[in-house]
Amino acid sequence: MSEEAILSVSELTGAIKFLLERDPLLSDCWVRGEISNFTHHSSGHMYFTLKDSGSRIKSVMFASKNRSLTFLPKEGMKVIVRGNVSVFERDGQYQLYVNEMQPDGLGSLFLAFQQLKERLEKEGLFQEDRKKPLPKFPKVIGVVTSPTGAAVRDIITTIRRRYPVAHVLLYPVLVQGTEAPLTIANAIDHLNEMVEMKIDVLIVGRGGGSLEELWAFNEEIVARSIFASRIPIISAVGHETDFTIADFVADVRAATPTAAAELAVPHLLELTRHLDSTEQRLAAAMSNQLRDLRKCVDHLAQSPVFSRPTDRIRQLRQHVDHTENELELLLTKLLGNRSKRVNELTQRLSQKSPVERVMHTEERFGFVLQKMFSAMEARLGNAGHQLDRMIDKLDAYSPLHVMKRGYSLAYREEKGRHLVRSINEVQLGDRVNIRLQDGWLDCQVWGIEEEDNHDE
Incomplete structure (x- = not known):
């Protein structure tokens, strides 16, 4: 075996890749399978595995391809994909590079409709309590639709027939195609900004058609513009059996454009x-x-x-005189009773006059006060005499008084001054302080002589 016949792993993988990419069946094929291990990478690429009951193949759909999807692939979804088979050389593994994808057995547009409807409903865009009521007598009605379709003619004809006093403001837009959603959303936003027109209600819609033809009214940008509108909106898209996302978000849904005009104005x-x-x-x-x-x-x-008005006046005069007499008698009686009661109270008050009690109390208070002062003076005199005796006694016992007769006190100098009561408390050479009547002496012990003071 020659050296030239031996292939490297990279050469072998490249050869397999070349053969797969040259095969016309594998370079552009449709494959049906179920999605598993689905990953939507932050880069935008989608990685997943297509499988059936017998096998599986790794697949990838790059961001440049999956941006055009009208639905979001999910785990377990059955799909039909279109792409080519090649080899990922780093791993040496073949995989399917997907360029197109659609649900198997369910249209991609219908699936996208269901997914968007569920998401917007969770956000609360369909709640009834957020819907605005329609005005009863609108003056200006805005119409967002195609200027050439039958819908605009039906709306204008119906409004002029039912309520000719209203003004119709037509805002022409595209209602079909890739640019239609943006033009519809911009029209709704612009009409909300035209405050000088004082638009009372908006009719947004078009005539009937297929799901693809009505798809502009299923786009999220249109739904959010309808939800953000300050002007009440009537959705009139297609026929009675057609339902779009715009119908669910709008304040009122009309089955047809003609029905929308009938809802917008009275007859x-x-x-x-x-x-x-x-x-x-x-x-x-x-x-x-x-x-x-x-x-x-x-x-x-x-x-x-x-x-006979004078008869009534005479009766009233007579009634007044009678009432006056009764009132006079009543007042006389009342005053007599009150005067009698006052006299009784005056006599009782004179009998229980407080003047005598006050005078008696003042006399008693003066006597008690004089007695209290006398007692206090006697008590203070006794206390003063006792204090003088105690001062004399204290002076007699005072050591200073004793010192006047020639006595003194000796104190040890160590650790503060301590009174020396015995010769046993000092030693030869100790320094002592002698307290005299008029000062101190600083001395040193030169000798100690004990005396026998016991009785024989």
Whole structure:
């Protein structure tokens, strides 16, 4: 075997890759399988495995390819993919490079519709309590639709027939194609900014069509513009059986553009009939009220109060005189009772006058006060005499008094001054301090002589 016939691993892998990429079946093929081990990398690339009951193959869909997907692949989803088979040389493993993908058995657009609908519903864009009521009598109605379709003609015709006093402001947009969602969303935003127009309600929609033709109204950008609109929005997309994301977000959903126009404005003829009926009922009610009031006036005119008014005045005067007499008698009686009660209380008060009790109390207080002062003076005198005796006694026992007779006190100098009471407390050479009557002596012990003071 020659050296030239031996291949390196890289050469062998490259040869396999070359053969796979040259095969017309493997260079552009459709494959059906179930997604497993799905990973959406931060780079945007999607890595997954396609499998069936018998085998599996590693697959990758780069970000440049998966950006065009209208749905998000998930674990366990059955799909049909289109791509080419090649070898990842670093691992020496063949894999499928996916360029297109669609759900198997379920259209990609319908799947994308379901996924977006679930996500927006979780965010609360469909909640009923966030929907705005429609005005009863709008003056300006904005219409966002194609200027050439049948929908705009139906809307304008219906509004002019039902409520010709309203003004219609048409904002032409694309309703189909890749650019349609952005133009619809921009139109809604722009009409909300036109505050000078004072638009009362918006109709956003188009005529019927397939799911692909109505898809612009299933885009997230349109849904969020409808949700953010301060002006109430009526969604009118397709026919009665067609439902779009815009229908769920809008404040009101109309089955058709014509139905949207009917919801937006009242019927002038019905309003006129209602006003006529109300006017007739009001006139009848006023007529009945006037008739009842006239009867009441006639009845009052025939009453004695109006026919003979002086009789009533005389009766009232007589009643006033009688009441005055009764009041005068009552006041006289009341004053007599009050005067009698005052006299009784005056007599009782004079009998229990506090003047004598106050004078007696003052005399007693003066006596007690004088007695208290006398007792205090006697007590203070006794205390002063006792204090003088104690001072004399204390002076007699004072060591200073004794010292005047020639006595002194000896103190040891060590560790402060301690009184020396015995010769046993000092030694020869110790320094002592002698306390005299008029000062101190600093001395040293030169001799110690003990005396026998015991009685024989």
